[in-house]
Amino acid sequence: MNDDTELELLYDLSEVFRVFGDTTRIRLLSALRAGPLCVSCLSEELEMQQSAVSHQLRMLRSAGLVRPTRMGKNVSYALDDEHVASILDLGLSHVTHRRAGYQYKDDKEEA
Amino acid sequence: MNDDTELELLYDLSEVFRVFGDTTRIRLLSALRAGPLCVSCLSEELEMQQSAVSHQLRMLRSAGLVRPTRMGKNVSYALDDEHVASILDLGLSHVTHRRAGYQYKDDKEEA
């Protein structure tokens, strides 16, 4: 793998994480962990406007993290990939580990 | 765990991913995977201004992803946590898996 390919890979990598790196999208993914849900259900669950939810679902779709299935009038969304759940889990374990008391020497209060 | 705590957890989670979700920071983390490096080395490696690198290292520090150690005039940065490498790896495996030919029905060309 040459430097250029590696760079592209890193670009893709940061793009994936960027998609995970938003509160609304994380909440959507988290809600879908329990199983597929339609847009209006997600909208109620997060107490957000349907439009906002749809916009974010679109991003998740483009990133290949969720998959839509039409069910009559509704569209049901599901996590697309085992990786998605794994990444969520690993992130969670990191966060909870840090919460559990592990502290850093400085920068604790930084922006 | 009540809903409030869960919500906070998800906020923290998205924050962690947000930090990973930038090209410069991913490149920094990736460079540090091979071992600790000082700021000027990272600056050269990424071919970016020292100031930009420092700003991003500050974010990585605040997030607890890297740890600085002063070595004389230089400051050496290292990945702070095993989790960091794991998360990078898992993200990479997701990206490479998708690259390897798995394609989605639509949304392939979306923004």
Next chain:
DNA sequence: TATATACATGAACATATAATCATATGAAGT
């Protein structure tokens, strides 16, 4: 102490991004 080197940081600016509003599309029922 004066100077140089390495790094950090505040301010400013340009760009990216998420929510909202209005509206379009699409499916189901009358």
Next chain:
DNA sequence: ACTTCATATGATTATATGTTCATGTATATA
């Protein structure tokens, strides 16, 4: 065909974010 319900999407706007420039701080060395 018309209406209703569910979802998608374009445009707009407010905010967030990354880089640059200028400058501050810290360490080493003459």
